[in-house]
Amino acid sequence: MNRISRDGFTTAVMFRPENIFYSTAFWGEAVAICTKDGTKLFVPELEVSRAEAESHECEVIPSQRGKGLIKSLFPSLYNTKACSDCNDFLLANAIHSKVDKGNFVCDCEPFLIVRSVKEQNEIDRIIEASHILDKLYQTCLEEIKVGVSERTLQAQLICEATRLGGSIPNYPYTLNPFIIAAGSNGSFPHAEISDRCFCDGDLIVVDLTIRYKGYISDATRTFGLGKVSDDKKKAYGIVKMSQSQGLDAIRPSIKCKDIDLVCRNYISKRGYEKNFIHSTGHGVGLEVHERPWIGPENDDLLQDNMVITIEPGIYIESKFGVRIEDTVVINGEKSHNSNAITAFTKDLIII
């Protein structure tokens, strides 16, 4: 609320579950209205008792769903200057038909900016999620064998992650929660899980995201199986060094695009410019992808206690892919080795 009020707003109105959780510790179907006098949490009847049990320092207000819910918000929206994460076209128009646009500003960015710099208790949970990831990569060493399918490995990893207290974040653009992409499937950065079995000579990209008590860690390792060819080993070595140089470059006040440039230049100079087909990384926290964006056009500056990924890759169409990714806490006092909170080795392991 402090950050929002610095921008001259008296009220924050939140519709997105991530922002509501950030403000109230309740993750569910709700709307939160926050002023200096406290937070009101409007929830449909089916969520009232859970919201009362799980939310912190809120007044829980039972309300209807849909149009009825919006009606119940209006009394709290008159005579305020509100900033809202509402990015729903119809909903925003409905509210703007009753409340002046200048007094109900739809802008997600202030919320994302606040969330981009983490508190210690948030970092602690991201570290816990990273520990789960480290265990899952250890499991990969045991489970990856010739003849085992991508789908079977995914099942094993999800089972273990869930047992360890992790859950699977929502990512709307894939049907499967993990990316496990063997051989030519690895050339798709966002490959879907298939029934393809691991073969001798494969590189296998394993990109895992795990949520722990709300907070996400994101990492990728690429494993080799059997007789891995020299061109694959060469690409692996380049990605590994690119990622390492990206980590080394991280410090408070560096521009995001300069981190991207470090990773990209290393790959480009070795002839793979056209094979690194995505940005270098992204912030991570309550969402898999959030501020700051570590891409070639972003002038934003890194700050202490931001949490980002560094994940360069090389993708050779119809042949293979390599990606190596860590989740990193920006902390001016530490070297990158302690910042990268996924500890599992980045040496090429050939199983």
Add this chain to the structure above:
Amino acid sequence: MNRISRDGFTTAVMFRPENIFYSTAFWGEAVAICTKDGTKLFVPELEVSRAEAESHECEVIPSQRGKGLIKSLFPSLYNTKACSDCNDFLLANAIHSKVDKGNFVCDCEPFLIVRSVKEQNEIDRIIEASHILDKLYQTCLEEIKVGVSERTLQAQLICEATRLGGSIPNYPYTLNPFIIAAGSNGSFPHAEISDRCFCDGDLIVVDLTIRYKGYISDATRTFGLGKVSDDKKKAYGIVKMSQSQGLDAIRPSIKCKDIDLVCRNYISKRGYEKNFIHSTGHGVGLEVHERPWIGPENDDLLQDNMVITIEPGIYIESKFGVRIEDTVVINGEKSHNSNAITAFTKDLIII
């Protein structure tokens, strides 16, 4: 496209992955523009080769992400009358700054209406997802024991579902993919998974959604463990009969609200009116919750080949919950017993 053009539009512009998948068989980060001359699929560079491999009858057009993507759409939006599922406030405003509002209408409903009546190949996949659910409930019989936790059971079920080719749908308002709610947790319809262990005397609500080749089935069973008290058995019997009467009432051309009323009346007349705190069901398909809505205020008519859930429940605060849910294909020719495509028994099983 036929339905959209009946409303006088020449072009459909799709941003939501469900609608893009429906039109192109590609699930990913993309924008689809569909006219009578064919479909253009605009995808960021990292998704191009996957889109080319997975999409059907599309021209795949490599484009940038974010603002660059929007720019590349404009040439296809001039001199058309487009209907779009765009419900993003900033994006809609950006497009409306260049294209007349009347020629770029933001309205998700036509897309949801088309998707609400399923083709046979969609129904077949929902039936496959239901078969997976039946196997998971069989697993529950083996795994539910005193001392096993909700979290452990979830891990086991996710593992099995994933092995069987299922994946976990995104539902934004819970952190866990399944609802497994034992004892007093069962009184929260959208309970989160916890480390609570099953105890003698518990009712255990197990609400599972599984996606198979894109399409979702949704079901709930409530199990008893050990010495289940008479008040729990009584509530179970009422929910079971309410659900059965709801299924019996299903036929083409009945109003959605009349189905809701059948289930609700049965429960209300037995004194539990205040304990059935959600609507009776919802459509299911590419999303867990989609048209039609089986709630008390919906005058929409059921039609053949719609797929819906029927899921009445009774929730006793701080004590227990009961919910029984099937996914059902509306088919005028069949009795409800063959329409309810989850086959697992709805008798109270006491483990």
